[in-house]
Amino acid sequence: MINIVAINLLAIIRDRVFHGILVVATLFLFIPSVSSLSMRQVTELSITLSLSLLSFILLLLSISLGATSLWKDIERRYTYSVLSLPLNRSAFLVGKFAAVTLFLVLATLVMGGAACLMVWISSGIYPSERPVVWVNLIACIGADVLKYTMLIAYAFLFSTLSTSFFLPIFGTISVYLAGNATQQAYDYVHSAAAKTLSPVVKQAASFLYYLLPNFSAFDLKVNAIYGIPLSPQAVLLPVVYCCIYTALLILAATAIFSRSEMK
Amino acid sequence: MKPTAGMRKLYIVLPLLVASYLVVVFALADYMKNKPLLEKLGYIPSVATMRVLAADHKQFVASTLMLKVLMYYGSLVDKGPDNLHVPADYPAMSRSIDATLKLDPYNQDGYYFAQAILPWDVGKAEIANGFLEYGMNYRTWDWTLPFYAGFNYAYFLKDYANAARLYRRAAEISGNNMFMSLAGRYMQRSGKTEMAIAYLDMMAKGARQESLKKTLGTRRDAFLQVLKIEKARDAYQQKNGKLPATLDDLVHAGLLRGMPRDPYGGKFFLRSDGSVSSTSGFSFVGDKK
Numbered sequence: 001m002i003n004i005v006a007i008n009l010l011a012i013i014r015d016r017v018f019h020g021i022l023v024v025a026t027l028f029l030f031i032p033s034v035s036s037l038s039m040r041q042v043t044e045l046s047i048t049l050s051l052s053l054l055s056f057i058l059l060l061l062s063i064s065l066g067a068t069s070l071w072k073d074i075e076r077r078y079t080y081s082v083l084s085l086p087l088n089r090s091a092f093l094v095g096k097f098a099a100v101t102l103f104l105v106l107a108t109l110v111m112g113g114a115a116c117l118m119v120w121i122s123s124g125i126y127p128s129e130r131p132v133v134w135v136n137l138i139a140c141i142g143a144d145v146l147k148y149t150m151l152i153a154y155a156f157l158f159s160t161l162s163t164s165f166f167l168p169i170f171g172t173i174s175v176y177l178a179g180n181a182t183q184q185a186y187d188y189v190h191s192a193a194a195k196t197l198s199p200v201v202k203q204a205a206s207f208l209y210y211l212l213p214n215f216s217a218f219d220l221k222v223n224a225i226y227g228i229p230l231s232p233q234a235v236l237l238p239v240v241y242c243c244i245y246t247a248l249l250i251l252a253a254t255a256i257f258s259r260s261e262m263k
Numbered sequence: 264m265k266p267t268a269g270m271r272k273l274y275i276v277l278p279l280l281v282a283s284y285l286v287v288v289f290a291l292a293d294y295m296k297n298k299p300l301l302e303k304l305g306y307i308p309s310v311a312t313m314r315v316l317a318a319d320h321k322q323f324v325a326s327t328l329m330l331k332v333l334m335y336y337g338s339l340v341d342k343g344p345d346n347l348h349v350p351a352d353y354p355a356m357s358r359s360i361d362a363t364l365k366l367d368p369y370n371q372d373g374y375y376f377a378q379a380i381l382p383w384d385v386g387k388a389e390i391a392n393g394f395l396e397y398g399m400n401y402r403t404w405d406w407t408l409p410f411y412a413g414f415n416y417a418y419f420l421k422d423y424a425n426a427a428r429l430y431r432r433a434a435e436i437s438g439n440n441m442f443m444s445l446a447g448r449y450m451q452r453s454g455k456t457e458m459a460i461a462y463l464d465m466m467a468k469g470a471r472q473e474s475l476k477k478t479l480g481t482r483r484d485a486f487l488q489v490l491k492i493e494k495a496r497d498a499y500q501q502k503n504g505k506l507p508a509t510l511d512d513l514v515h516a517g518l519l520r521g522m523p524r525d526p527y528g529g530k531f532f533l534r535s536d537g538s539v540s541s542t543s544g545f546s547f548v549g550d551k552k
Contacts, residue, residue: 038326040371
């Protein structure tokens, strides 16, 4: 199993994904100067920009690596030779998922370091009225990793459902958008403004709310940017939620992958 | 090597394409530079749509909208020969600020800019206060929001009860009792101008945007002139037992050295109740009163 993870991780690195990230990550260098355009909240703006850029790169990584790694192997016909080896399909899929997730964590460590450095520089040049709460900043970056781990799991699930390129890519993007909107939709449907909605719609909205991932729970940006206190629940619950949800998705993906026919 | 037919074609097509590109790119740059300012803020989608599409980048989208407004405002101030003369698209600015604050209710720039522009240039103190009171639910540590709103209530809306309530809140949050004494000074007539100068000084402190600094500076200069006239008026009244009819009376009495210049380009005059006003209404938009 460790071998599968290591081989896949090396393959991702050999594909020069890291070089690609570095090109986009040069944008981090511009954050202090762009932040200085703010009138009253330079440090806050630098945190906003750093976190958004990091989250955006992680999104691109999750979609590109998560949705293409399985598809690419099948397309290149690597899968057939690998699967003829004495290892089961579930281990192959789980190993691949672990490799992509591990790469995501490594990339986050590097870029998270760059983000913190930029925030530190900005807060040194134009100190904020409110000191930067570094714990919140790190918690926010950690929550992003969890969120994108779930998204990668979805990408893998879609990859097992369809051998084409489109379902994994567009399916994952749709899940990302829907996952960020479920909380708002749920809040709206159960607010006074939606009194006229039929009970069926409300029930359907609730059902989707519990079924789809709730990415809003992983959005700790306000706490990181404005130093608003974080409760232990706000950190612990998403961690447990992510672990269980991801396990379920990967379980479903391995079940489908083990049964799918490969020509 | 003899050039082939395909290469010969390339020799003709490539320079032609490069030349056309150069013509178009400069024309485009020129067009963009002279594009009417009012088009620049442009259309923004509804807040509900933006909330969904922004996903976990709400604060980023909010900051981007705010920076767009700031750059638009900055370009207006820079375009005028010495100050703001181009009619600004205030409704579009107000819409953008509204969207910014709905996406990120903690955005300090949004409140600061709303306060710097809306009550003064557009005469919309109620709208500014709507933003500020909304923000107080979120930025609970920020004394500037009740301070600005209190100022608006007292100075623009003449609602002293609400002003006192908000100044008390600013004092509580900041631990600075100066706000309470400031509120008291409102009740005097000439105290109002001094108060406005103190307020503008406080707003300009730490204002890092050149355009905004310029706007606040101009406003402060205008109020310094008003204060000068008010002091001369009070001296005249004390000496003659009546209010001067015009500013010329003050100049003739030797209480004013020449007619003070309104930095907004208007002319100062005395109202029948003795208060000092200007044909400019203290904004480049002109007197709307």
